[in-house]
Amino acid sequence: MAPPAPDHPWSPTVDATGALTAAPASSAAAPSQGYVLPPNPAGATLPATTVDSQRVYQLADLIDLAESTNPETRIAWNEARNAALTAGIARSAYLPRISATALGARQQQNGRNSGLGASVAQNNSFSGGVAVLSLEWLLFDFGQRHALVNAADEGAVIANIAFTGAHQRLIHAVSVAFYAYSAASARTDTAAVSLKDAQDIQIAAESRKKHGIGTVIEVAQARQLTAQAELAKVDAEGDKSNAYFALLSAIGVSPLTHIQIADVSKRPLPSNLDQPIDHVLADALERRPDVLAAIAQQKAADAGVRAAQADFLPKFFVSASGTHANGNVDLSAVPAVGDQAPTVNLSNHHWGATVIVGVTIPLYNGGVRNAALAQARNRADSAAEALDRVKLDAAQEVAMADSKLHTSLAAVSATRVLLDASQVTYDAALAAFRRGVGSSTDMLVAERQLLEARNAAVDAHSAALSAAATLALVCGSLGQAPN
Known part of the structure; x- marks a missing residue:
């Protein structure tokens, strides 16, 4: 094979x-x-998604679409459901185990008896059936089942926290991809404006040469600038297409899906960011999914220690069985079958019932319980250390995200000033060039600087929005579309 x-x-x-x-x-x-490999037709289909091609989707709409279609949310949901079922299985240990077994048997006896020189062969065949109803119930175990149920409950809490964290990460991924697409779309617009500026410069250079005040070099430089602007526009459109596919991937829909995306290039930036970082950090540690999951994991580890300790103590139980045997089968006991415990004291042609109440006391098992308890304590110690590590990592993420957001907002303010100055410089350089009093070098430099300023402003705006979403994510407060 x-x-x-x-x-x-x-x-x-x-x-x-x-x-x-x-x-x-x-x-x-x-x-x-x-x-x-040979083709398999089953792999040729993509998950179907219903999208209104006439609708312009805002960020909140895209997040809603992602939460209902992205496979990651379904996977996280199933994990949470499985953890809840595990907790239910742990609770079932409090209930009795009841099982029924019906057996049919046939016995064959072959032998030979001899005496006084005579030999007699004996060939006997017997058949019959046995019906057994058994019950097993652990009555008291000094809290071992309670500890196991607590550990399973904490596992359900961890899975539910992971479910919430999966949605938060999805909201963040869609938001960042949305802002990146918005920036790429804005860059396409600036590239188109830059191409228009380059064409105006080319027209002015050709006009100067026509009136005898320009040179062939100026015209060639202007045409080169136009060609570069056209290439930049093609590159910008390619980046926009890539950003669009990245957004569809973050949402979890087919790349063949056509969605109209809203323009957020004028979206206001976050404000009221004067809260002290220590307050931001304290709020983040109280609600971050990884911190809360680490706390639940520590509780589960502590419950594991209690369960291991209870394994040293006695257990009180009750066991009962009801039987009925018919036929001539010589059967003294029914072996264990599945959940059916062994059944003894069978009587042919009679109903039988047995009730046993007892206690089992562990005395010696080669140190297995001691090793299990040591392992449980080690896991509890590791869980406590892991919680401290998670808190430190979370604090670093929050501090870095907060710093990045403030830096991004400062960059937005700086790029606005730069864009205004670059626009004034370009307008003056172009006006002077048209009147024949400015140089082509100054005009070309001004156009390049204006394009860089436009792109810098676009990138700074997108980076600030993404940084705000990232700060909300690392603070554990990104529960809906960021505003």
């Missing part, structure tokens, strides 16, 4: 549905296509 050699391709068998199977390929199979 494995490939024939490390340097020979695998020739899989394809069933009627087109799926690949591990069965050895028959001699009549199609010849190998090298290291290219």
